[in-house]
Amino acid sequence: MPAPYPREFRDDVVRVAQNREPGTRLRQIAQDFGISESYLTNWMRQAEIEAGNKPGTTKAEAEELRTARRRIRLLEQENEVLRRVAAYLSQANLPKMMYPLVKELATDGIPVVVSLRVLKLARQPYYRWLENPLTRTDLDQAYRANALHAAHQNDPEFGYRLLRDEAENAGEPMATRTAWRLCQANRWHSAFGTKRGKNGRRPGPPVHDDRVKRQFTAQGLNQLWLTDITGHPTGEGKLYLCAIKDLYAGRIVGYSMAGRMQASLAVDALHQAVARRGGTSVVAGCVVHSDRGSQFSSNLFQDALTRHGLLGSMGQVGSAGDNAAMESFFALLQKNVLDRRQWATREELRTAIVTWIEKTYHRRRRQDRLGRLTPVECEMIMDPTTAHAA
Numbered sequence: 022m023p024a025p026y027p028r029e030f031r032d033d034v035v036r037v038a039q040n041r042e043p044g045t046r047l048r049q050i051a052q053d054f055g056i057s058e059s060y061l062t063n064w065m066r067q068a069e070i071e072a073g074n075k076p077g078t079t080k081a082e083a084e085e086l087r088t089a090r091r092r093i094r095l096l097e098q099e100n101e102v103l104r105r106v107a108a109y110l111s112q113a114n115l116p117k118m119m120y121p122l123v124k125e126l127a128t129d130g131i132p133v134v135v136s137l138r139v140l141k142l143a144r145q146p147y148y149r150w151l152e153n154p155l156t157r158t159d160l161d162q163a164y165r166a167n168a169l170h171a172a173h174q175n176d177p178e179f180g181y182r183l184l185r186d187e188a189e190n191a192g193e194p195m196a197t198r199t200a201w202r203l204c205q206a207n208r209w210h211s212a213f214g215t216k217r218g219k220n221g222r223r224p225g226p227p228v229h230d231d232r233v234k235r236q237f238t239a240q241g242l243n244q245l246w247l248t249d250i251t252g253h254p255t256g257e258g259k260l261y262l263c264a265i266k267d268l269y270a271g272r273i274v275g276y277s278m279a280g281r282m283q284a285s286l287a288v289d290a291l292h293q294a295v296a297r298r299g300g301t302s303v304v305a306g307c308v309v310h311s312d313r314g315s316q317f318s319s320n321l322f323q324d325a326l327t328r329h330g331l332l333g334s335m336g337q338v339g340s341a342g343d344n345a346a347m348e349s350f351f352a353l354l355q356k357n358v359l360d361r362r363q364w365a366t367r368e369e370l371r372t373a374i375v376t377w378i379e380k381t382y383h384r385r386r387r388q389d390r391l392g393r394l395t396p397v398e399c400e401m402i403m404d405p406t407t408a409h410a411a
Contacts, residue, residue, distance in 0.1 A: 026056070027293040029277055033375040034061060035068045040372065053380045055297075055397070098131050102139040120150045166203050168193035173209040175284040175319045180211040228318045229333035233310045237346040239269040242404055243298055243307045246274065246331075247347040248290065250282060250316060251354070255364040262354075262374060263290040263316070265309070266347055267298075270403070271388060272396040273350070273378050274298055278371050284319035287311075291322070295329050305330030312336055312344055353382070 038050050038061060047065075051058040070077035109122050123136045137144055148160070165188060172179065172187035179187065185200035204210070239245040245268045252261040261282045265275040275294025279286050291309070298304050309331050311317040317335070326333050336343025358377045364370040383397050391399045 025296065026060070027289070027296055029289060030293055030297070031064050033371070035064050036368075036372055037376055037379075038065055039068070053384060055379075055383075095135065098135045099139050101131060102126060102136050106140065120147055123147060124151070162203070165193050165195050165199065166207065169200060169203055169209060170207070171320070173204075175321045177315045177319075178211055181205075181209070184209065228313075228323060229335045231310075231336055231343065232308050232332065232334035233336070233343070235343060235345070237268055239267075242267060242269050242400060243304045244269065246294065246307055246309045247344060248287065248309060248311045248317070249344055249347045249351065250286065250314065251351045252282065253355075253359045253364070253370065255367050255370050257365075257367050260364075260367040260370050261286060263287050264347075264350065264378075265290050265294040266350055268346060270391060270396040270399040271350070272383060272400060276375075276378065278367075278374070280367060282316065284316045284321040287316040287319075287322050288325045291325050291329070291331075295331075301329045306332065308332045308334050310334040310336070310344065354378075357381070 034050070034054050034056065037054075038047060041050060047061055048058045051061045054061075066075065066077075069075040071079050105122065105126060106119075119140055119142060123133060123140070123142070126136045127133050133147070134144070136142075137147060145160075168188035168191045169181075169184050171191070172184045176183070176187070181200045181204040182197060184204060185195060185197055188195065188200070233245065237245075237247075246265050247268055248263065248265045250261055250263045252259045258280055260278055260280060262276060262278050263286045264273050266272070267274045274297055275290045275292075277286050277289035277293060279289075295301060295304055309326060311334070313335050316322060317333075323333070354374070354377070358373050359370075364373070384395050387393045387395055394402070
């Protein structure tokens, strides 16, 4: 079963279809994006349902249904706790200690937090009973520090205030002063606030060796991908684009756009590239080359590479030539789209970028190095199945 198209890609296709010029058929738009017409029809129908123009189940309603199911599952777990407690208390001549029962229920799949809530027991004494030497305060501090550290690893340029926001989104809220104290104690400072080029300090070692060494050649599809991030201002603020390019035919196999340059931007682009190329089994072993940007050095991006069986590669610091083939694509994008006019909103610029990539760059712009073929034509000749799946 092929991997589903990423949500961001589906939204982009629907947006282009809804704003198509009069006389443009959905079949042509579907061909431009390399998808079937039935997929596009279904996506547009769902968009109409979300807008309230057609009857059907919206995503909000589906989420409500999932919430109700989770609530039912929780009630079933609580009922199981009460049933087991009643049976436990009915036994004669046995000491009535609840902590062993909580542990037994946890072994049987009932979450500890559910059992403790039903039995009206505090978590701290229970974990102490499990020979946990940490106090509740120490445990809370450890969870908060872990959340801040994970956020710092993914986005080293964030200061303690933004790290606190990320930790809160991960389920570990805390006061701003607490976040500052933990960051100061562990020296988790923003990369932008760190002095560079002084006192003999040099950048740390790259996460990966340079497997490309400026040899921008590939003998087949999914052998070498290049990636980088660029940004462009709009009336609402900057829009950042992370793109992934298959060097063999020069096709952009994955991209993601957002208003903030975070590690998740690069990860979303990578997931899209893997999905559009047919899944992990197809792209495993491919080299993904980037610069040493914090987004590509983050644990989040490294975990994604490992999960899909991809091999990382990084160029030198401050050396644009180490990723020149990707820089050339961004130069074309700058000339043909970004600098053509002023962009009022991020949505407007996003639609223009997607349309140019999928319709013009992939299917109309012929390249000398490909024998005057477009990237799509070249890939169709090389492997029709893979090219169509993308």
